[in-house]
Amino acid sequence: LLAQTQNDESNYQGLVNKSASAIAEAKATQAALRARISGSGGYVLVNAGSLPDYPWNNSNCAMWGYLSTGGVDGSGSDGRGYGCRQCASYAAWRMAKASGIYPSWGNAVEFTGKAKAMGYKEGAPQAGSLAVMDPAKAGQGYGHVAWVESVSGNMVTVSQYNYDYGQGYGMYSLMTLNANAFDHYIHIL
Numbered sequence: 001l002l003a004q005t006q007n008d009e010s011n012y013q014g015l016v017n018k019s020a021s022a023i024a025e026a027k028a029t030q031a032a033l034r035a036r037i038s039g040s041g042g043y044v045l046v047n048a049g050s051l052p053d054y055p056w057n058n059s060n061c062a063m064w065g066y067l068s069t070g071g072v073d074g075s076g077s078d079g080r081g082y083g084c085r086q087c088a089s090y091a092a093w094r095m096a097k098a099s100g101i102y103p104s105w106g107n108a109v110e111f112t113g114k115a116k117a118m119g120y121k122e123g124a125p126q127a128g129s130l131a132v133m134d135p136a137k138a139g140q141g142y143g144h145v146a147w148v149e150s151v152s153g154n155m156v157t158v159s160q161y162n163y164d165y166g167q168g169y170g171m172y173s174l175m176t177l178n179a180n181a182f183d184h185y186i187h188i189l
Contacts, residue, residue, distance in 0.1 A: 019067060022067060023065050023066050025141050026066035026141070026142070027066060028141055029135065029142050029144070032135075033163065036133060037181050040177065040181040041177070041181075042177070043175040043177035044176045044177070045173060045174075045175050046173075046174040046175055046176060047172075048171060048173045048174070049171060050171060051161075054093060054161070054172065055093070056071065056078055056084035056085050056089065058171075061076070061078070061084035061085045062170075063085060068083035068084045068086060070084065071083075072084075078093075080093075080102060081104040082104075085161050085162060085170040085171070086161060086170070087144050087160055087161055087162045088108050088145055089161065090147070090159075090160060090161035090172070091145040091146060091147055091160070092104070092105065094147040095130065095147070103115070107142040108133070108142055108143035108145035109134065109135050109141075109142055109143040111130060112132050112183075112184045112186060115130065115186040116186070120186050120187060120188060121186070121187050122184055122185060122187070123185060124185060125151050125156045125182070125185040126148065126187060127151060127189070128187070128188050128189030129187050129188060129189075130145055130148070130184075130185070131145065131146045131147070131156065131158050131182040131185055132145050132183060132184040132185075133181070133182055134183045134184070144160075144163065146160035146163070147159045148185065151179070154178060154180070155177065155178060155179065156178075156179045157176045158175060158176075158177070159172070159173070159174045160173055160174075160175075161173075163175075
């Protein structure tokens with residue numbers, strides 16, 4: 001019994017360390033995204049909270065710090081290869097809602113390359129595009145991806161999950177910001 005308990009404790013400590021590392025990377029990514037957005041002129045928050053028709057709202061996918069919990073299997077999965085209420089999960093869902101194609105492209109850092117490999121074109125921002133921040137340019141980490149709702153001049157309005165607009169980790173936001181805040185616009189529609 002003692003040996004089993006010590007083994008369980010070792011496994012638990014390994015999970016704690018892994019989670020702490022993931023949380024540290026997520027915090028660094030969020031800080032880099034905030035700096036990037038602020039450096040491009042900031043943003044205007046249009047709406048925030050939860051999005052009723054997004055399948056991973058607050059009631060079935062809770063956020064623990066920066067990590068997804070709950071979901072389809074209790075481990076934070078949205079069942080499509082993403083962490084529920086993370087930016088990549090929302091962007092893939094939004095793309096599927098608009099185009100009927102539900103990609104499985106990993107973290108935001110992978111969206112540009114995988115979309116181009118599938119034949120999607122990159123160009124100037126337009127409604128119906130994925131807006132992607134590369135982690136190397138954003139600072140580090142996972143990057144960030146959002147859905148472009150509209151464009152007016154050099155300002156884009158994007159919908160997204162898990163952009164740090166305050167205490168809203170894992171929450172929906174609709175915001176208008178300078179198009180230069182994003183590195184890539186991948187045309188889906």
